[in-house]
Amino acid sequence: MTVPVQFYLLLSAVVFCTGLFGILVRRNALIFLMSVELMLNAGNINLVAFSHYYGNLTGQVFALFTMALAAAEVAIGIGIILVLYRNFEDIDVTKATTMRW
Amino acid sequence: MAAVSLPAWAALAPMAVFALTALVLFVYDAVEPESHNSALLAGISLVGSLLALGITGWYLVAGTGQPRRNGAIELFGGNLVVDGMSLFFTALIASVVTLVVLASYDYLQGHDYQAEFYSLAMLAATGMAMMSTANSLATAFVSLELASLPSYALVAYLKHNRGSVEAGLKYFLVGALSSAIFAYGISLVYAATGSLQFDAVAGAIADTSLVGVLGLGVVMVIGGFAFKTASVPFHFWAPEAYEGAVAPISGFLSSASKAAGFVLAFRVFLTAFPIDVIGAVDWVVAFQVLAVATMTVGNFAALKQEKVKRMLAYSSVGHAGYVLIALAALTDGANHSFVLGSGMAHLLVYAFMNTGAFLFIALAEHWEVGRTFEDFNGLATEAPFACAAMSVFLFSLAGLPLGGGFFSKFYLLMASINGGVAILAAALIVNSAVSLYYYSRVVKAMWIEEPNGDLEIESYPTGLYAAIAIAAVMTVLLLPAFGPVAETANMAAEMLV
Numbered sequence: 001m002t003v004p005v006q007f008y009l010l011l012s013a014v015v016f017c018t019g020l021f022g023i024l025v026r027r028n029a030l031i032f033l034m035s036v037e038l039m040l041n042a043g044n045i046n047l048v049a050f051s052h053y054y055g056n057l058t059g060q061v062f063a064l065f066t067m068a069l070a071a072a073e074v075a076i077g078i079g080i081i082l083v084l085y086r087n088f089e090d091i092d093v094t095k096a097t098t099m100r101w
Numbered sequence: 102m103a104a105v106s107l108p109a110w111a112a113l114a115p116m117a118v119f120a121l122t123a124l125v126l127f128v129y130d131a132v133e134p135e136s137h138n139s140a141l142l143a144g145i146s147l148v149g150s151l152l153a154l155g156i157t158g159w160y161l162v163a164g165t166g167q168p169r170r171n172g173a174i175e176l177f178g179g180n181l182v183v184d185g186m187s188l189f190f191t192a193l194i195a196s197v198v199t200l201v202v203l204a205s206y207d208y209l210q211g212h213d214y215q216a217e218f219y220s221l222a223m224l225a226a227t228g229m230a231m232m233s234t235a236n237s238l239a240t241a242f243v244s245l246e247l248a249s250l251p252s253y254a255l256v257a258y259l260k261h262n263r264g265s266v267e268a269g270l271k272y273f274l275v276g277a278l279s280s281a282i283f284a285y286g287i288s289l290v291y292a293a294t295g296s297l298q299f300d301a302v303a304g305a306i307a308d309t310s311l312v313g314v315l316g317l318g319v320v321m322v323i324g325g326f327a328f329k330t331a332s333v334p335f336h337f338w339a340p341e342a343y344e345g346a347v348a349p350i351s352g353f354l355s356s357a358s359k360a361a362g363f364v365l366a367f368r369v370f371l372t373a374f375p376i377d378v379i380g381a382v383d384w385v386v387a388f389q390v391l392a393v394a395t396m397t398v399g400n401f402a403a404l405k406q407e408k409v410k411r412m413l414a415y416s417s418v419g420h421a422g423y424v425l426i427a428l429a430a431l432t433d434g435a436n437h438s439f440v441l442g443s444g445m446a447h448l449l450v451y452a453f454m455n456t457g458a459f460l461f462i463a464l465a466e467h468w469e470v471g472r473t474f475e476d477f478n479g480l481a482t483e484a485p486f487a488c489a490a491m492s493v494f495l496f497s498l499a500g501l502p503l504g505g506g507f508f509s510k511f512y513l514l515m516a517s518i519n520g521g522v523a524i525l526a527a528a529l530i531v532n533s534a535v536s537l538y539y540y541s542r543v544v545k546a547m548w549i550e551e552p553n554g555d556l557e558i559e560s561y562p563t564g565l566y567a568a569i570a571i572a573a574v575m576t577v578l579l580l581p582a583f584g585p586v587a588e589t590a591n592m593a594a595e596m597l598v
Binding site: 009012032033043044045050054056058059069079080083088093097 | 242243246254263264266270271273274277278280282285289292
């Protein structure tokens, strides 16, 4: 018995929206990073599920690329959050407001 | 007929040169971590970017990847493609990098981590050049990240400066969010079509059963491009990032990075989602809304600014709106290659005039004269040459016939009329008139106002001056030379439509 491919779409949409919700309501920069990671992995679920559905490997291989890029993005993000903490003594993303329009 | 024919992969030589330059700088930094030999570091970067520019120019002249030789060169199973458009944009990016490196030599005097600065700039340039060749959603995403990740670090380069760190944080937050949205959009397009390569996507679009999924995917992909090109609704990072970053990097991001985002958008929407095949989303209408919104938001926000750098940042958002006309005017009756070519030509002219304007800000920061309009009062009495160049940049940005900006805006106007979209033409004219006001405020401050008290300039840095002079000469030269540029752009665009 196999799971119909639509259910994967539903799962990935739920994971994506969880991540988006986290970004919109949480103010901690580290939680922000985790939420972005959730959103990227929602994309990976689609890629892997439909790779199986279509019977080609394109999606699976691209999912590997996405994971590597997500790791690189976190590495840069942690660096920026570190200097943020050193300059503002906090990692609340709403505290850094020296510039205003 | 050339005596020697190069292998196909040699078409990627400009990107290889950028990447290699970055690695050479890394190796030098690993061997001599304490070195403060900024002349050598800037020299290596300058040689690298000039070499990349030279190779690209040679390919453009020799006709590599263009119809008069053997047509577009497809590499790695059609995942990368080198054609007229990719060479046009690689030349643009290489020119901007050259100017930025030249200016950074003086600007970075006394700063640490210079090797990292230059190598990150080179890596970002590699990513941007790859974006212009990407021909599959996979390479598009990877190259977009390769361009973005070094940019985040470059914006936060002054790590003890609160403004720079804040700018880096905001750029990173919006960037990470929009790249996640972009990745999810790609996965939905893959779900609907079963492929990532542009031509294969276009082939599978017509008979997909998941039309809604595809439509959502296309909208999310538009979101990814809106971030990279600083268009509404993902433009919030732009004023912060450009204001907080060191000025040469602001110029780099607002010119080269924007151009790279646009070339990718052109290719994706014309090759992968052709408007006559894709019924799910009428993206032309979506881009019409985005273009008008971006122009208006950018220009009217620029009106209210007190700081010159922030004004330029908003003006750069406005210019993204002008270039969006190239996608928004692609209606049924339009001459597609002309519309697209006008956008490309405007990006090239914009690259020189906008980088030049930001480099003048770099010069002002180097002199420490301050950031507001009032601080620029009477600057022309001390530095007439630089102020004359800045006036050329600003008037050209506004669209007066002092530089190539006049013709490129005129072509965009013709393009929106050609596409039969009156609202775009009206928005372009109104916004250009608005922009003339805030650009001339700077010119008035520099030439007419009296200097306030102790305005004294001690140094006239050679590198910065040279970069500004080159940008000014190119901006002015593009006025008489606009014909051939537009023709090259049209020819490059013709291969896509």
